[in-house]
Amino acid sequence: MKGDHHMILRVIAKCLIPLIVIYAFYVQFHGEVSAGGAFQAGVVLAVALILNALVFGLTATMRAVPPWFTRSLSAVGVMIYAGVGVWAMLKGGHYLEYQALFGEGPGGHDGQHAGIIIIEVGVLFAVSGALTTIFYALAGRVAEIRDEDW
């Protein structure tokens, strides 16, 4: 590489990526009270990884967050979501009936809160994992993104 003429880009990306990740978690855990939710948080989280891959190279990103991890994350996310439904069934309720999670009567909200938070974690895992996997599949077919390609 003939001199690092992307230094400004790299420095700014280095500052931005942690903020993007924090923002993703903010959106995730404020889904109950403000706009956005786990879908958006998952996309934002995936975008942070993709920005990292575009600026610092795909290989470095794949070393940090390997493809086997992202695809497992996606599957685990769907399983967490579906698992909450099974949990409710084991407690004697219907599938995904959060009210039954802790055996509450009508008007009890603990099961609702817990159920929604857990399924949102599942959605976050599924969305961020799937989108990162898609990006890896597309970008992983070329060895390295060179400057001339832009």
Next chain:
Amino acid sequence: MTDAVLGGTGTALINILLLAILFVVAIAIARLRSLFAIVMLSGVYSLVSAAWYILVDAVDVGFTEAAVGAGMSTAVLLAAMLLTARTAKPEKPFSRIGPFIVCAAAGIMLLYATIDLPPLGDPASPANSGVGLTYLQVNWYDTGVPNVVTSVLASYRGFDTLGETAVVFTAGLAVVLLLGFGERSLADTLRRAPKSGTRPGTVHKDGDGT
């Protein structure tokens, strides 16, 4: 009615400005041949439409458009662009007259349909008076979640959201089945340090398929 909700001429002007930007960007996308510029402009298009969604109080839709349309799909399209040529083939003039007629007809029908749309924020509109109103009334007692969008998505319509999550997962799975995990290129890159001078796309033709 509409003016009262939108907050007068200032907001109306911003509306017109944003829609005009959308129009110009769409025309530019249709006329450009450089794929890089087209991908970037489609990101701009998504971002401007996200701003416009916020203006008409569709905050969640705007947020999703900004994250998915401007962020994610731009990045994915950039990655897809690396696999192909950088410019679209020039076209013969009037080669797309059939699609143009279809687009124009669909546009005229949509314009005709807008006559029947209720005004923005109309409390008597079908979306606000039917099941939407019921959700607003029973949500707090049922779930105790302040954001009705979240409680509808995650609790009342939990099955739908499970289906959506499964769709996202399946989409990832389908792309992986078609294109592979991208790990082979990682292994290749790790084996030999990346040498410049080779064309991307031709390097791994031999052993890249899944």
